[in-house]
Amino acid sequence: MEVLRLPLSASQKGKLISAGYTSIASLSSASPSHLALELKVSETEALEILKSVSDGSRLQSTSSSFTIVDGAQSAWDMLQEEETSIHITTSCADLDSILGGGISCKEVTEIGGVPGIGKTQLGIQLAVNVQIPYDYGGVGGKAIYIDTEGSFMVERALQIAEACSADMAEYSRLHHKGPQACEVKTMQPKDFLENIYYFRVCSYTEQIALTNYLDKFITEHKDVKVVIIDSITFHFRQDFDDMALRTRILSGMALNLMKLARKFGLAVVVLNQVTTKYADGQFHLALALGDSWSHSSTNRIILHWNGNERYAYIDKSPSLRSASAPYSVTPKGIRTSDSNNKRIKHV
Amino acid sequence: MQNEYLTGHLPTQLKGLDAALCGGLPFGALTELVGPSGIGKTQFCLKLSLLAALPSCYGGLDGHVIYIDVESKFSSRRLIEIGINSFPEVFYLDGIAKEMAGRITVLRPGSLTEFTESLQEIKVSVLQHKVKLLIVDSMAALVSREYEQGPQRQHPLGWHISFLKSLAEFSRIPVVMTNQVRSRGANQISQYIFQESAVEDDFEKFDSRLVAALGIHWAHAVNIRLVLESRSGQRFIKVAKSPMSPPLAFPFQVTSMGIILLNDDGVEMAGPQINAIDHQGHSDIIVHGDER
Numbered sequence: 001m002e003v004l005r006l007p008l009s010a011s012q013k014g015k016l017i018s019a020g021y022t023s024i025a026s027l028s029s030a031s032p033s034h035l036a037l038e039l040k041v042s043e044t045e046a047l048e049i050l051k052s053v054s055d056g057s058r059l060q061s062t063s064s065s066f067t068i069v070d071g072a073q074s075a076w077d078m079l080q081e082e083e084t085s086i087h088i089t090t091s092c093a094d095l096d097s098i099l100g101g102g103i104s105c106k107e108v109t110e111i112g113g114v115p116g117i118g119k120t121q122l123g124i125q126l127a128v129n130v131q132i133p134y135d136y137g138g139v140g141g142k143a144i145y146i147d148t149e150g151s152f153m154v155e156r157a158l159q160i161a162e163a164c165s166a167d168m169a170e171y172s173r174l175h176h177k178g179p180q181a182c183e184v185k186t187m188q189p190k191d192f193l194e195n196i197y198y199f200r201v202c203s204y205t206e207q208i209a210l211t212n213y214l215d216k217f218i219t220e221h222k223d224v225k226v227v228i229i230d231s232i233t234f235h236f237r238q239d240f241d242d243m244a245l246r247t248r249i250l251s252g253m254a255l256n257l258m259k260l261a262r263k264f265g266l267a268v269v270v271l272n273q274v275t276t277k278y279a280d281g282q283f284h285l286a287l288a289l290g291d292s293w294s295h296s297s298t299n300r301i302i303l304h305w306n307g308n309e310r311y312a313y314i315d316k317s318p319s320l321r322s323a324s325a326p327y328s329v330t331p332k333g334i335r336t337s338d339s340n341n342k343r344i345k346h347v
Numbered sequence: 348m349q350n351e352y353l354t355g356h357l358p359t360q361l362k363g364l365d366a367a368l369c370g371g372l373p374f375g376a377l378t379e380l381v382g383p384s385g386i387g388k389t390q391f392c393l394k395l396s397l398l399a400a401l402p403s404c405y406g407g408l409d410g411h412v413i414y415i416d417v418e419s420k421f422s423s424r425r426l427i428e429i430g431i432n433s434f435p436e437v438f439y440l441d442g443i444a445k446e447m448a449g450r451i452t453v454l455r456p457g458s459l460t461e462f463t464e465s466l467q468e469i470k471v472s473v474l475q476h477k478v479k480l481l482i483v484d485s486m487a488a489l490v491s492r493e494y495e496q497g498p499q500r501q502h503p504l505g506w507h508i509s510f511l512k513s514l515a516e517f518s519r520i521p522v523v524m525t526n527q528v529r530s531r532g533a534n535q536i537s538q539y540i541f542q543e544s545a546v547e548d549d550f551e552k553f554d555s556r557l558v559a560a561l562g563i564h565w566a567h568a569v570n571i572r573l574v575l576e577s578r579s580g581q582r583f584i585k586v587a588k589s590p591m592s593p594p595l596a597f598p599f600q601v602t603s604m605g606i607i608l609l610n611d612d613g614v615e616m617a618g619p620q621i622n623a624i625d626h627q628g629h630s631d632i633i634v635h636g637d638e639r
Binding site: 114231 | 369370373375376377505506508509512513515516517539541562563564566567568569570572587588589590591593594617618619620621622
């Protein structure tokens with residue numbers, strides 16, 4: 001069960017989430033004094049929070065159906081979890097709407113497309129958007145950016161962060177008129193950059209090692225809410241002769257990432273390249289790394305050109321319907337495509 | 348957690364392009380120049396090697412340059428000519444031409460194997476000397492003989508891409524490579540299986556188009572792709588792929604000063620157009636006029 005569903009005030013929930021407490025289980029062992037210190041609230045307030053947590057979990061245990069195996073979850077519980085699951089916005093309204101609110105936490109999402117379509121842009125945008133505070137409808141987390149290609153540009157990240165910061169200021173001006181507007185702290189562009197943990201990976205050995213280390217790193221940095229790998233493909237496409245070994249390593253890595261996503265309730269975004277594939281007597285573009293890899297991600301989004309517009313297409317998802325939506329890459333980052341005549345197309 | 352040292356650029360001294368790229372070619376990244384023959388790729392490379400060699404008080408990087416010249420197109424005379432015309436105040440000084448040219452090491456591998464060997468040697472010398480720029484002109488020539496069209500399990504340049512990228516990253520230098528073009532093959536694909544093939548009728552229109560010689564795999568591997576093309580007699584340099592700049596096109600000219608932009612503002616291009624390589628109405632190779 002999520003902290004979000006507790007009968008607490010929004011600021012309390014925000015504090016809990018930014019301190020890394022997202023599930024009730026994580027709060028069950030916390031002592032009031034420890035919690036008060038971590039959330040920077042008074043001990044009485046911490047005690048109140050813990051009380052509502054224990055109430056909430058009792059409520060949950062009575063309502064949840066009985067499971068035969070310990071540690072298992074019934075589909076009913078999962079449904080309740082799904083309903084409260086958090087999403088990271090992509091800053092493009094059309095894309096968010098086909099994704100059901102944005103990139104879903106607890107899942108592995110793969111994004112692929114031709115060179116120059118905007119994969120890295122989307123990656124940087126997500127690394128910034130994950131930090132939008134809870135008060136602004138965001139997740140208020142931090143980001144891990146694993147760069148295998150050397151395409152992450154600090155200047156660009158700063159531009160996107162500046163635009164995001166400006167949007168937040170605008171939002172608070174519109175929604176919090178009056179004196180309380182000043183109380184809501186606005187994030188500075190520099191803060192955004194400080195909250196992105198950047199790893200530059202130069203070989204596939206490093207990539208494997210880093211994926212294994214992530215578990216430990218995130219345990220120490222509980223507020224990480226998105227892991228972006230840009231791209232998973234690069235090192236495995238060069239200089240790798242044994243295809244069977246490649247498949248095994250990649251599926252191991254995929255399992256690892258899925259485990260991370262579930263364990264810490266964070267979104268894993270994996271960027272992939274495209275390749276050419278022969279099917280039905282014709283060559284087509286397809287995402288790289290082969291057929292067995294395509295099973296590895298929960299969601300798969302393909303970015304492509306449609307005429308002069310960039311479109312995102314949901315290629316695979318267990319819950320979302322196949323659809324495509326236009327988006328555009330602007331100086332501010334990923335935004336809703338400005339031509340209004342084009343609506344979302346459901347396939 | 349952001350490393351400040353990540354920022355570092357080799358200014359191209361083309362104002363519009365530098366502005367679009369936030370200061371120039373970034374350190375630690377692979378920059379690719381694609382274009383038809385004679386468009387000015389080598390001219391651009393020569394200019395860049397000069398810029399990297401120039402003393403820092405004149406806007407250069409004051410370092411050594413390694414120039415891997417696969418197609419035997421490097422011309423020292425042209426290099427000095429560009430230098431004298433673009434930086435008269437520097438080249439006026441006695442012996443500076445010799446010093447500048449001396450800082451540029453030219454390697455001429457004859458085959459892919461030789462290229463591989465020289466890359467391994469470079470790794471050592473990049474660290475020993477103050478190498479600030481690595482140029483490979485051209486990458487496509489190395490494999491054009493062996494390279495076949497169509498899907499391949501392993502790219503012949505796979506190792507080299509990896510190596511160059513890690514070299515760029517570890518030594519914090521920009522790496523510039525050129526790529527040739529070939530005519531669009533019959534089975535040139537730009538469609539996914541889920542897209543209905545609606546563009547078939549456009550093919551005649553696109554027939555004169557060229558595509559980059561190294562395929563999509565290669566295109567993914569580079570960080571920045573600059574396309575040089577000519578449309579109705581006017582040459583354009585286009586930022587086709589870049590993590591930080593919008594798809595801009597700048598008209599340019601090759602003069603005795605090397606490449607110069609005619610306009611620093613650039614035209615923003617919509618859609619996949621930015622990747623197209625046109626080659627029509629070619630003007631003279633080098634415009635020798637009375638400009639300055």
